[in-house]
Amino acid sequence: REWAHSSRSVALAPEVSRICQEISVDQLRTVLKEIGGTVQIVRKRTLFDPSGNKSFSFQLDESKFPALRLLREKEQETMADLRGSIQQLLQNKKFASKVEKVHNNGENIDAFEVDGRMVVSTKQSAASSIGVVRGSSETTGTCYVEPKGNVEKGDELAKIRDEITVVEDQILNHQVSRIVQAAPFIDCAIDLMARVDSIFARAAFGCILNGAVPIVHNDGVIDVKDFVNPVIATRIFKTACPKGSTVVPIDLRLSGDLAKRSLIISGPNGGGKTLALKSFGVASILTKVGVPISLSPLKLENSDVPRVDFFSSILVEVGDRQNVDGGESTLMARLNSYSQIIHRISPRNETEQSIKRYPLILLDELGGGTDPEAGSALARATLEEILRISKARIVATTHSPQLKTMSMDNNLFSCAAVLLEREAKVDSAFKSPTFRLQYDIIGDSYALGAASRCIPSLPANVLDRVAELMTGEKDNGDTFRAMMTSLEREKDAAEIATRQAEIANDEMLQCRNALVSLSQAHEAQLSRIEN
Numbered sequence: 001r002e003w004a005h006s007s008r009s010v011a012l013a014p015e016v017s018r019i020c021q022e023i024s025v026d027q028l029r030t031v032l033k034e035i036g037g038t039v040q041i042v043r044k045r046t047l048f049d050p051s052g053n054k055s056f057s058f059q060l061d062e063s064k065f066p067a068l069r070l071l072r073e074k075e076q077e078t079m080a081d082l083r084g085s086i087q088q089l090l091q092n093k094k095f096a097s098k099v100e101k102v103h104n105n106g107e108n109i110d111a112f113e114v115d116g117r118m119v120v121s122t123k124q125s126a127a128s129s130i131g132v133v134r135g136s137s138e139t140t141g142t143c144y145v146e147p148k149g150n151v152e153k154g155d156e157l158a159k160i161r162d163e164i165t166v167v168e169d170q171i172l173n174h175q176v177s178r179i180v181q182a183a184p185f186i187d188c189a190i191d192l193m194a195r196v197d198s199i200f201a202r203a204a205f206g207c208i209l210n211g212a213v214p215i216v217h218n219d220g221v222i223d224v225k226d227f228v229n230p231v232i233a234t235r236i237f238k239t240a241c242p243k244g245s246t247v248v249p250i251d252l253r254l255s256g257d258l259a260k261r262s263l264i265i266s267g268p269n270g271g272g273k274t275l276a277l278k279s280f281g282v283a284s285i286l287t288k289v290g291v292p293i294s295l296s297p298l299k300l301e302n303s304d305v306p307r308v309d310f311f312s313s314i315l316v317e318v319g320d321r322q323n324v325d326g327g328e329s330t331l332m333a334r335l336n337s338y339s340q341i342i343h344r345i346s347p348r349n350e351t352e353q354s355i356k357r358y359p360l361i362l363l364d365e366l367g368g369g370t371d372p373e374a375g376s377a378l379a380r381a382t383l384e385e386i387l388r389i390s391k392a393r394i395v396a397t398t399h400s401p402q403l404k405t406m407s408m409d410n411n412l413f414s415c416a417a418v419l420l421e422r423e424a425k426v427d428s429a430f431k432s433p434t435f436r437l438q439y440d441i442i443g444d445s446y447a448l449g450a451a452s453r454c455i456p457s458l459p460a461n462v463l464d465r466v467a468e469l470m471t472g473e474k475d476n477g478d479t480f481r482a483m484m485t486s487l488e489r490e491k492d493a494a495e496i497a498t499r500q501a502e503i504a505n506d507e508m509l510q511c512r513n514a515l516v517s518l519s520q521a522h523e524a525q526l527s528r529i530e531n
Contacts, residue, residue, distance in 0.1 A: 211292025220358035221256035226296035249296035262394035267418035267443030271433035367400035376402040417443025
């Protein structure tokens, strides 16, 4: 209560403070004062745990209830008398010769409890001569016998324990009735504290992963610089990854204009297309559940505030969903998903059509699963229908040349590509993926480069044959690849020039500030000389 009403809490965390103020503290304190601390954990010695290190039970704290304390003290005294009586009997050699010690965890036990009675272990043939049989073992033929001289004391112990049970039931019934009376306040407090715990958990998650709270509107926009996929970041955080391992940040951009509502991502196999696709979904889900967006720690201070708008639904078609039992092939499973998405976002009436809703649709490997031309046609028709009937935003990945180039002749589509390194590594003839996402360019699939990274490696003659076959059929794609390569180089050059310009601008600002400071110092000195 003190924390919730403090001026600091109200100023820094008004919503959390408001939630905490709704808790009925006075009613809960009354109940806690009455029943708090009345239950304790007690170690319990048993036949299988004679030391009591592993066995325990919950029982009412006798220090809170005098009547219960007196009965338990009486119980302990009676138990001590029974143990002492058995120890005296064991001093008798004739009696001791009939008793079998029980071995448990390296200890020899003479007497122990069975159903509330102190007994010793003996053979069935000697049981009746010792006392009353209280139990037996069918596997060993051993009987558990209460000595004759202890039967009366055992009856007294049973009576005391019955009295203890009656008193405990009375106390417990009273406590349960108090809890039932306070149940509405307790349930409300649990719900409110669960909300507070959830808020702090989300905030802690954001702190661990350098999270930033995004700007949220309802225009279907995503604009996040240096987004770090939290799934990979937490894996690095939890596992023993090599020192210095980091997640490659990517920029997430999705326009809120009616044009460019669909982003088609292309690029090399294994280059991070699907991961980029999922990153759009992860950022949107994080925003919907109120978790800060994870950003690169290197760019967090200088990055613009991210923006992730609220999407009414996030619909996903990722992976191969073929179903042998259901008779669905890869293509049919994919088409069924497309059909379900279209029906899901279709407005049922004019009222729904007028509501400002922006579903986010993520589609992986468009145009796959069948003949390339037919698959591309099916995928394009699906995309066009989705954009026609709704205000949806679409992010899709593809290797299809027909789909890659849609952004060139249709203003509803924009493009992006995951990039490769500028130069191949020394020990490889192929470029490695950078996992960065570059906008406004189209990427090649570079299947041969992906094949070279297989584990274990594909035989060299297989790779050579692939290169030979691709060389024989490359005429149609050479011009396209050359254009893309040239565009990538121009983009790289522009980025380098931009960075150099930013560095030069920073240096000019530093020089300007230094000159201003120097001028002010001279003016101050002249002022002192004149005075």
